[in-house]
Amino acid sequence: MGSDELDEFNIIVAGVGGQGILFTSRVITAAALEAGMRFVQSEVHGLAQRYGSIHTEIRLGRDVRSPLIMPGTLDLLIALEPIEGARFAGYMSGKTSAIVNTYMIPPISAFVEGRKIPELEEILEAIRSAGPGRLVPIPATELAAEAGDPVTTNVVVLGAAAAMGALPFDEGDVRAALGRVTPERYLEVNLRAFDLGRDFVLKGAGR
Amino acid sequence: MGLLSEPGKLEVLLGNEAIARGAIEAGLDVAAAYPGTPSTEIGEALSAAAREVGFHFEWAANEKVATEVAAAAAWSGLRSMAFMKHVGVNVAADAVFTLAYAGVVGGMVFVSADDPHAHSSQNEQDNRLLLRAINLPTVEPADPQEAKDFTRSAFDLSEEYGLPFALRTTTRVSHVRAPVVLGPIRERRGKGRFSPDPPRRYVQVGRLARAHHRELLEKLSRIREEVAEGGEFLRVEGQPGAELGIMTSGVSYNYVWEAVRRLGVEAQIMKLGMTNPLPEGRISDFLREVDTLLVVEELEPVLEADAARLAKEANPDLRIVGKFSGHLPRVGELDPVSVTAAVAEAAGVEFSPPSRGTGAGIDLPPRPPVMCPACPHRATGFALKRVAGRAAFMNDIGCYALLFQKPFELADVTHAMGSSVGFANGLSVATDRQVVALIGDSTFFHAGIPALINAIHHGRKFLLVVMDNRTTAMTGHQPHPGTDLDALGREAFPLDIERVVRGLGVENVWVVDPYDFEETQKAIKEAMGRDGVSVIISRRECALLTVGRLRREGKKIVPYRVDPDRCTHCLVCVKTYACPAFVDTGEKVRIDPAVCFGCGSCVDVCPFQAIVPQEGSLDWRRDGYGV
Numbered sequence: 044m045g046s047d048e049l050d051e052f053n054i055i056v057a058g059v060g061g062q063g064i065l066f067t068s069r070v071i072t073a074a075a076l077e078a079g080m081r082f083v084q085s086e087v088h089g090l091a092q093r094y095g096s097i098h099t100e101i102r103l104g105r106d107v108r109s110p111l112i113m114p115g116t117l118d119l120l121i122a123l124e125p126i127e128g129a130r131f132a133g134y135m136s137g138k139t140s141a142i143v144n145t146y147m148i149p150p151i152s153a154f155v156e157g158r159k160i161p162e163l164e165e166i167l168e169a170i171r172s173a174g175p176g177r178l179v180p181i182p183a184t185e186l187a188a189e190a191g192d193p194v195t196t197n198v199v200v201l202g203a204a205a206a207m208g209a210l211p212f213d214e215g216d217v218r219a220a221l222g223r224v225t226p227e228r229y230l231e232v233n234l235r236a237f238d239l240g241r242d243f244v245l246k247g248a249g250r
Numbered sequence: 251m252g253l254l255s256e257p258g259k260l261e262v263l264l265g266n267e268a269i270a271r272g273a274i275e276a277g278l279d280v281a282a283a284y285p286g287t288p289s290t291e292i293g294e295a296l297s298a299a300a301r302e303v304g305f306h307f308e309w310a311a312n313e314k315v316a317t318e319v320a321a322a323a324a325w326s327g328l329r330s331m332a333f334m335k336h337v338g339v340n341v342a343a344d345a346v347f348t349l350a351y352a353g354v355v356g357g358m359v360f361v362s363a364d365d366p367h368a369h370s371s372q373n374e375q376d377n378r379l380l381l382r383a384i385n386l387p388t389v390e391p392a393d394p395q396e397a398k399d400f401t402r403s404a405f406d407l408s409e410e411y412g413l414p415f416a417l418r419t420t421t422r423v424s425h426v427r428a429p430v431v432l433g434p435i436r437e438r439r440g441k442g443r444f445s446p447d448p449p450r451r452y453v454q455v456g457r458l459a460r461a462h463h464r465e466l467l468e469k470l471s472r473i474r475e476e477v478a479e480g481g482e483f484l485r486v487e488g489q490p491g492a493e494l495g496i497m498t499s500g501v502s503y504n505y506v507w508e509a510v511r512r513l514g515v516e517a518q519i520m521k522l523g524m525t526n527p528l529p530e531g532r533i534s535d536f537l538r539e540v541d542t543l544l545v546v547e548e549l550e551p552v553l554e555a556d557a558a559r560l561a562k563e564a565n566p567d568l569r570i571v572g573k574f575s576g577h578l579p580r581v582g583e584l585d586p587v588s589v590t591a592a593v594a595e596a597a598g599v600e601f602s603p604p605s606r607g608t609g610a611g612i613d614l615p616p617r618p619p620v621m622c623p624a625c626p627h628r629a630t631g632f633a634l635k636r637v638a639g640r641a642a643f644m645n646d647i648g649c650y651a652l653l654f655q656k657p658f659e660l661a662d663v664t665h666a667m668g669s670s671v672g673f674a675n676g677l678s679v680a681t682d683r684q685v686v687a688l689i690g691d692s693t694f695f696h697a698g699i700p701a702l703i704n705a706i707h708h709g710r711k712f713l714l715v716v717m718d719n720r721t722t723a724m725t726g727h728q729p730h731p732g733t734d735l736d737a738l739g740r741e742a743f744p745l746d747i748e749r750v751v752r753g754l755g756v757e758n759v760w761v762v763d764p765y766d767f768e769e770t771q772k773a774i775k776e777a778m779g780r781d782g783v784s785v786i787i788s789r790r791e792c793a794l795l796t797v798g799r800l801r802r803e804g805k806k807i808v809p810y811r812v813d814p815d816r817c818t819h820c821l822v823c824v825k826t827y828a829c830p831a832f833v834d835t836g837e838k839v840r841i842d843p844a845v846c847f848g849c850g851s852c853v854d855v856c857p858f859q860a861i862v863p864q865e866g867s868l869d870w871r872r873d874g875y876g877v
């Protein structure tokens with residue numbers, strides 16, 4: 044078994060409901076559409092959006108039909124929150140690139156039930172030990188604040204992923220796709236956030 | 251959204267949006283629905299397009315009414331659609347069973363969006379069985395492109411055979427996004443004409459019902475011959491002559507397609523797009539060609555039972571792999587791992603499923619959905635827990651069902667829409683326990699009223715709390731009979747719940763703002779002491795609506811903060827109010843400014859007055875926001 048037999052590129056975007064996971068996914072599929080690529084994306088609607096764990100699965104390539112990813116065949120993990128990223132450790136292999144926002148959002152239910160919340164370092168270590176080829180932790184929420192709005196955390200991470208070459212598109216194509224799907228009044232702040240994420244990687248902070 | 255783009259264009263559509271487009275291409279005149287995951291986005295797409303295209307769309311009071319609206323339109327020669335989540339079909343069933351006898355004039359499509367895995371549902375019922383019992387011809391798309399194409403074809407066929415067609419999806423068809431090639435949009439008919447022909451066509455009693463039943467079965471057998479066997483919805487692909495046959499439909503087909511390639515096995519695949527009536531002749535031919543048959547379908551072994559029945563004649567030695575043999579689960583949805591493992595088993599090849607283990611060895615805290623910051627249901631729950639915590643709580647279906655969680659635990663029962671009030675009737679007969687029923691405004695209108703009438707009539711004693719947040723929040727803020735706008739944003743008459751319950755004869759009625767803890771607790775205490783049915787309407791709009799309005803008005807959302815000098819880390823806020831903005835640092839509590847909506851409702855929760863506004867913070871109750 045091995046995904047190299049299939050032409051597929053598998054992405055998971057994970058985070059907490061409200062972090063812009065669907066938007067991030069839309070930018071990626073907009074780039075795919077422009078590139079004339081086949082793709083399927085499965086997403087979550089309904090109750091799960093209320094501050095719960097959310098993720099989308101995006102599959103690009105000639106041989107994709109299934110809307111769900113086979114564990115072990117993940118190419119890119121975009122984690123907007125570290126705990127949510129770590130849930131997908133079982134999907135990774137040596138060919139996986141993982142980009143993980145380091146800003147933790149501990150679930151309120153853990154405090155209510157008095158559950159222990161792991162430290163950021165433990166979480167990153169758990170992801171690292173799942174053996175991704177590359178792991179880039181990024182202080183995306185801080186960079187987003189710098190860009191002008193913490194809501195742009197997702198766009199910072201996307202800019203970093205694009206600059207890592209972790210997406211099957213050129214960085215410029217991803218940036219152009221971001222421009223197409225962003226409503227006019229958020230365009231400036233979104234592009235600024237994207238560039239801050241890109242620069243973070245290009246400056247080598249992400250190595 | 252490119253829902254109305256011109257024919258030939260490639261647009262990225264959600265499965266549900268593709269169904270809406272398919273209906274529009276078919277010349278949709280009238281659509282009606284009640285929201286429910288995973289069907290809701292069909293309605294969101296239709297709401298957005300209705301004015302421009304000119305068809306009628308409404309969010310009806312419940313699924314049965316929606317079906318009747320659509321049926322009457324189809325009887326008048328128009329093209330119509332009703333859609334709902336799987337459990338919605340239970341509500342509509344009384345109308346649909348007999349509608350199959352009545353038939354239609356204009357094409358009508360009835361959409362059942364099933365939810366294997368119960369991602370957002372109270373059960374995972376398989377409506378293929380229900381649709382068969384109703385005798386509706388049923389098509390099942392596998393992806394957004396088919397969702398659009400099948401919807402359009404179903405309209406044409408429905409009209410040709412004078413029978414509503416069902417389109418059945420599952421979550422991974424409804425909520426999958428992919429590029430879809432658009433087709434031409436047919437002209438609408440506008441107004442219809444109702445003139446039953448023959449005049450008793452729609453009268454179903456005894457002899458007439460039997461005659462119509464017979465006609466229905468004749469229509470189905472013609473559809474079997476002409477449509478199902480004809481192959482419009484049928485595809486056989488793969489390796490001709492292979493000894494392994496795989497029969498599948500819907501999203502399961504996609505898992506099969508990849509599993510066969512990933513494993514490199516030879517197989518013939520029969521993909522059924524129409525699952526009622528079945529192309530039994532074509533299936534029998536298929537069964538004769540193979541030695542082993544794997545049936546891949548979600549939930550119940552429906553196709554598998556048919557295959558076993560047909561194999562008795564066609565190929566008695568056939569080995570059948572599927573649910574009866576224990577190789578595929580009846581619980582939960584299928585996925586690449588379970589299907590690849592089943593294909594490997596049937597083909598006799600090795601497959602070691604990759605571990606699905608999460609978080610390599612560390613204990614990750616789960617993150618279930620919770621009530622939003624500023625949610626009025628939290629405030630109502632806080633008051634109920636304080637003064638009525640020992641009662642039996644009949645909860646219902648809506649965001650307030652989340653009050654089952656700690657620290658509130660205000661749900662001994664959550665079941666089906668409206669059931670809170672029905673169960674409260676029964677418990678007040680069967681026990682002497684104090685009973686509190688909780689119901690949302692949308693659910694009250696949908697199915698709560700008949701049970702309330704029953705309680706009043708029989709003199710039952712319990713407290714009904716209507717959690718009136720002015721919207722259908724859980725499914726994404728659709729209007730309901732209590733709101734002043736309809737699905738298209740036009741003015742509508744808002745029914746007043748207080749007047750409704752008073753009109754029904756309830757005398758003990760309180761209307762409270764749940765942010766006013768004192769007033770709310772006082773009302774609960776009083777109500778619990780009264781005889782008969784008492785009703786508290788806990789009214790405050792959904793916090794997401796309030797925040798949206800504040801943003802549109804250009805008001806800044808300024809979070810509250812915890813004054814660390816006053817915070818004693820007693821955790822009363824976390825352990826009794828549990829707003830997701832609270833963060834326990836281990837020494838103090840902090841309010842996460844990225845999560846807090848700045849409502850101010852938690853201020854009175856803190857025994858040490860440590861929760862304080864910041865420069866520019868609003869106080870929603872004092873300033874009159876959300877009521």
Ligand SMILES: Cc1ncc(C[n+]2csc(CCOP(=O)(O)OP(=O)(O)O)c2C)c(N)n1
Nearest residue numbers: 286338647648649690691692693722723724
């Ligand atoms: C028969 C049926 N139809 C639809 C649904 C989907 N659904 C779940 S809760 C809900 C509405 C909740 O609205 P409301 O009672 O006002 O509570 P809110 O979520 O606004 O708090 C709907 C439509 C369902 N579960 N069952």
